[in-house]
Structure formats: C-alpha cells, structure tokens
Amino acid sequence: MSRLNQYSSDFTPHIWPIGGGKGGTGKSFLTSNxxxxxxxxxxxxxxIDADLGAPNLHTIVGLPNPTISLSDFLNKRxxxxxxxxxxxxxxNLFLISGARNKLDIANLAHEQxxxxxxxxxxxxxxxxxLDLGTGTSFNTIDFFTVWDSGIFVCNPEPTSxxxxxxxxxxxxxxxxxxxxxxxxxxxxxxxxxRQNRDAVVHHPEYLLEVLKTIDPEQGSKIERILKAFQFxxxxxxxxxxxxxKTGALICRIVEKHLGMKIQFIGNVSFDERxxxxxxxxxxxxxxxxxxxxxxxxxxxxxxxxGMREEQAVAS
Amino acid sequence: MKRTEDLNYYxxxxxxxxxxxxxxxxxxxxxxxxxxxxxxxxxxxxxxxxREGILAKLDEAYSALMDERKRxxxxxxxxxxxxxxxxxxxxxxxxxxxxxxxAKRFAANTALRVRDRLKPIAxxxxxxxxxxxxxxxxxxxxxxxxxELGISLEEIAEMVKVRxxxxxxxxxxxxxxxxSRIFLKGFLRAYAQCMGLDADxxxxxxxxxxxx
Numbered sequence: 354m355s356r357l358n359q360y361s362s363d364f365t366p367h368i369w370p371i372g373g374g375k376g377g378t379g380k381s382f383l384t385s386n387x388x389x390x391x392x393x394x395x396x397x398x399x400x401i402d403a404d405l406g407a408p409n410l411h412t413i414v415g416l417p418n419p420t421i422s423l424s425d426f427l428n429k430r431x432x433x434x435x436x437x438x439x440x441x442x443x444x445n446l447f448l449i450s451g452a453r454n455k456l457d458i459a460n461l462a463h464e465q466x467x468x469x470x471x472x473x474x475x476x477x478x479x480x481x482x483l484d485l486g487t488g489t490s491f492n493t494i495d496f497f498t499v500w501d502s503g504i505f506v507c508n509p510e511p512t513s514x515x516x517x518x519x520x521x522x523x524x525x526x527x528x529x530x531x532x533x534x535x536x537x538x539x540x541x542x543x544x545x546x547r548q549n550r551d552a553v554v555h556h557p558e559y560l561l562e563v564l565k566t567i568d569p570e571q572g573s574k575i576e577r578i579l580k581a582f583q584f585x586x587x588x589x590x591x592x593x594x595x596x597x598k599t600g601a602l603i604c605r606i607v608e609k610h611l612g613m614k615i616q617f618i619g620n621v622s623f624d625e626r627x628x629x630x631x632x633x634x635x636x637x638x639x640x641x642x643x644x645x646x647x648x649x650x651x652x653x654x655x656x657x658x659g660m661r662e663e664q665a666v667a668s
Numbered sequence: 669m670k671r672t673e674d675l676n677y678y679x680x681x682x683x684x685x686x687x688x689x690x691x692x693x694x695x696x697x698x699x700x701x702x703x704x705x706x707x708x709x710x711x712x713x714x715x716x717x718x719r720e721g722i723l724a725k726l727d728e729a730y731s732a733l734m735d736e737r738k739r740x741x742x743x744x745x746x747x748x749x750x751x752x753x754x755x756x757x758x759x760x761x762x763x764x765x766x767x768x769x770x771a772k773r774f775a776a777n778t779a780l781r782v783r784d785r786l787k788p789i790a791x792x793x794x795x796x797x798x799x800x801x802x803x804x805x806x807x808x809x810x811x812x813x814x815x816e817l818g819i820s821l822e823e824i825a826e827m828v829k830v831r832x833x834x835x836x837x838x839x840x841x842x843x844x845x846x847x848s849r850i851f852l853k854g855f856l857r858a859y860a861q862c863m864g865l866d867a868d869x870x871x872x873x874x875x876x877x878x879x880x
Binding site: 511514515518562599602 | 671672701702707708709711712
C-alpha cells in the first residue's frame with residue numbers, strides 16, 4: 354500500500370499546483386522543499402516545473418543540466434510524459450524539468466495544454482507538486498481549475514497580497530467561464546457589468562449574483578463548484594514583526610466576499626539562509642533541518658497530507 | 669452568499685442573535701481589524717468607497733446592538749420580517765458594566781475614521797483653504813468650514829465627547845459661555861482634529877481673539 358493511502362481520504366487531492374501572483378514569493382523554494390519533505394516521509398513525489406516561461410526548479414533542486422524536459426513530450430520526441438521524469442538523489446523524489454523548453458513555450462496552445470494536463474492526471478505518484486509561473490495567464494490559471502486544488506503562496510506585503518487577490522479572482526472568473534457556454538458567459542458578463550462596471554475586472558462575484566437571479570439552478574451549481582475548491586494559502590517569508598494572523602484574515606476575506614473556501618495552512622518564517630542554500634544549490638530543509646522555516650514547512654506538509662505533526666519528519 | 673449591504677447586523681458581525689454585549693464588542697473589534705484602512709489583509713481587496721461603506725455599516729450595527737433600547741427595536745423589526753424568532757432574541761445582559769468603556773472606544777474609533785475621511789477634503793477645498801489662510805479665526809469661520817465638510821455639530825459632540833453647548837458657544841463667539849482657557853484650547857483642538865484640520869493652527873488662531 355502506498356504511503357498516501359494510510360493517511361488520505363478519497364477526497365484529499367494529490368496534485369497540487371503551487372502559484373503566486375508575483376515573482377519572488379518563494380514558489381520554487383516551497384515546491385522543492387515540500388517535495389523533499391514529502392519524499393523523506395515515504396511519499397513517492399513528483400515535482401513538475403510548470404513555470405513554462407522561466408523554469409528554474411532544476412537549479413534549486415541541484416540538477417543543473419537536465420537531459421530531458423517537458424517540451425520533449427510536447428514535441429513528441431518521447432511518447433509519454435512519464436519518459437521525461439528524472440530521478441533525483443533524494444529517494445522517492447522525481448522531477449519533470451522545464452530547462453530545455455523552447456523559449457516560446459509560455460504561449461502554449463490550448464490543445465498542447467490539455468495534452469499536458471491529461472498526461473499529468475494519469476501519472477502514478479502519491480503527490481505531484483507543480484511549480485507554476487507568475488501572473489494570471491490562462492496557462493497558469495487552468496492548472497488551478499482543472500483539479501480544483503492548489504496552493505497559493507504570497508508574502509506579507511501589500512504588493513504580493515494585491516496580486517494574490519488578482520490571481521484568486523482570476524481563478525474564480527475562469528471557473529465560471531468554463532462552466533458556462535461562451536455566448537452565455539458573454540451575455541452574463543454584459544448584464545453584470547451593467548450592475549457594476551468592475552464586475553469582470555475586480556468583482557467576479559457579481560457575475561454569480563446576476564446568474565443566480567436569471568438562472569438559479571445554474572447559479573447554485575457554480576456556487577457549489579466554487580465551494581468545493583480545495584485551495585490552501587501559505588504565507589512565505591514571514592518576519593517577526595509581521596502580523597501572524599494576516600494569512601487567516603486573507604482567507605476570511607475571500608470566503609466572506611467571494612464565497613470561496615481557502616484554508617490557511619501556515620506561515621513560513623523568513624530565513625536569510627534560504628538565499629545561501631539557493632546559491633549553493635543545496636536543499637534548505639536538509640541543511641537547516643532545525644530552523645524555524647523547516648519546522649514551518651513541516652506544518653504545511655501536515656496540512657496537505659493529513660498526517661499528524663509528529664509523523665512529519667525531516668529525514 | 670449575501671452582499672455586505674444585504675446582511676443584517678448579526679450576520680455582518682457574524683454573531684448569534686442572542687449574543688451578549690461582550691460578544692458584540694469582540695466581534696466588532698475583529699471586524700474592524702479586518703476592514704480597517706491599515707489592514708494589510710484587506711486593503712487591496714476593496715476600493716476606498718467599498719471599505720468606507722462596510723465600516724459605516726459596522727459602526728451602525730455596533731451602535732444599534734450595544735444600545736439595549738435600539739437593539740430591542742431592531743430585533744422587533746427582524747421578528748416582523750420573519751428573520752428572528754422571539755425565543756432567540758437577546759434578553760438583556762448583566763455584563764453591561766463594561767459598556768461605558770466600550771462606548772468611549774467606539775467613539776474614538778469613529779472619530780479617527782471621520783478625521784481620515786475629512787482630511788483630504790479639507791486640504792483640497794478652496795473655501796476652507798481661504799479661511800485657514802487668515803491669521804485669526806472666528807467662530808463663524810469655523811462654522812463655515814464645518815458646513816463645507818458637511819458634518820453636524822451633534823456628530824462632532826458625540827465623537828469628541830464635548831458638550832454641545834460649548835461647541836455652540838465656540839461657533840457663536842460667546843466667550844462668556846466657554847469654559848476656562850485651558851479647557852477651551854482642548855475643546856478647540858478636538859473639534860479641529862475631528863474635521864481633519866491642524867489642531868494647533870485652529871486653536872492658536874481662534875484664541876488670538878480672546879487675547880485681543
């Protein structure tokens with residue numbers, strides 16, 4: 354029996370896209386170190402560098418020159434996505450790199466994107482962590498909406514929080530767009546914009562409100578879908594002077610005003626040695642296994658796997 | 669999911685219909701932390717107008733639910749609408765001893781928010797700026813400034829906790845009815861601050877006339 358089955362219910366997602374609205378929030382750092390912690394806990398874990406425009410996960414995990422990457426699958430140089438998987442020095446940890454991706458891969462065509470998403474869904478791993486690119490392009494957002502799960506990462510800074518709200522609202526809007534037919538969505542958007550001119554820019558919740566008045570059944574259906582999202586939020590690079598409740602407050606705002614449930618799963622402390630570990634291409638959780646940031650990451654892992662805290666070990 | 673403007677006071681504060689004044693106060697404090705202008709978690713989620721609207725509704729809810737008589741009226745209206753059953757209505761609370769303290773804090777919070785709202789209006793209003801350019805200010809000048817800002821003397825009195833007769837006396841230049849100079853200076857400062865004006869400038873220029 355895989356380690357996953359010991360702790361997880363059928364409803365626990367095992368594919369976790371990890372994204373943030375802004376660069377430099379620490380998505381790749383979190384992805385790589387969470388992957389190492391999961392692998393060390395006996396979970397067969399795959400990291401996928403889905404930051405198509407700026408892949409660098411291979412460098413963070415200490416694999417400077419990967420021989421194969423995601424684009425080899427897209428370009429049909431290999432028949433299956435599984436063939437692009439690289440084994441890592443850490444037992445149970447695997448990587449699909451983006452290092453050899455073509456420079457224009459960020460503008461992935463819809464068909465290619467669907468091909469990747471389907472192939473990822475078929476992979477047999479306990480956990481799959483996807484390191485996503487920044488911003489709110491469809492290529493990023495669709496990774497969140499296809500599995501209805503994901504981890505949002507932001508820093509306790511106004512700019513980062515502003516961008517995470519933008520990303521969350523984009524996911525919200527995209528989900529409504531996916532459920533409705535194109536014509537239906539357009540007419541709904543027009544009606545909602547008449548009620549609030551910012552409906553499609555800042556307030557996608559108005560779309561749902563308008564939809565509920567003109568088609569209560571469809572509106573309730575979308576409301577249920579939005580409520581079923583299994584999203585998490587991690588606040589990274591939290592300093593001593595920061596308000597430790599900020600993450601929980603962000604989730605509360607989103608739930609109250611968008612009706613989307615996001616679970617705050619922890620603050621990860623700022624640690625100057627992260628920079629050092631990245632520069633040395635070393636694993637932070639291995640080098641500084643007793644640091645506060647590593648302990649915080651274990652709490653995050655616990656929330657994702659459903660393990661009890663004492664079961665989450667660093668090595 | 670209801671819009672903020674459609675929520676009743678209890679839903680807005682996320683409290684039970686029979687919540688005690690202490691629970692109302694705690695919920696209000698939490699909500700202020702969530703929606704205050706300085707809240708890192710919510711500042712970029714709302715526009716200035718939306719935030720002001722939510723804060724105003726929170727203040728409205730707090731003042732209604734903390735006052736036994738107003739709360740009873742409000743509950744009655746919910747009962748008539750079929751939202752609240754008589755059995756779950758709040759029946760008064762013995763812990764009201766802390767209310768005077770709560771009311772003071774509430775007034776102080778409101779005064780801060782009103783000041784923050786009026787300050788940019790005052791600094792960009794040409795009529796107010798012209799009046800403030802004078803070396804000496806009269807009670808009539810202060811009233812004109814207040815009229816420009818659209819705030820009543822009653823509202824100021826409530827927020828700064830100064831008896832309204834003194835504020836009337838200040839605006840009517842009835843120096844015989846104003847308190848001693850030291851108290852008058854304090855009242856003038858509070859009055860000016862509440863309108864987002866420079867308290868020292870207003871107090872010193874008004875008091876010049878009493879010297880003269």
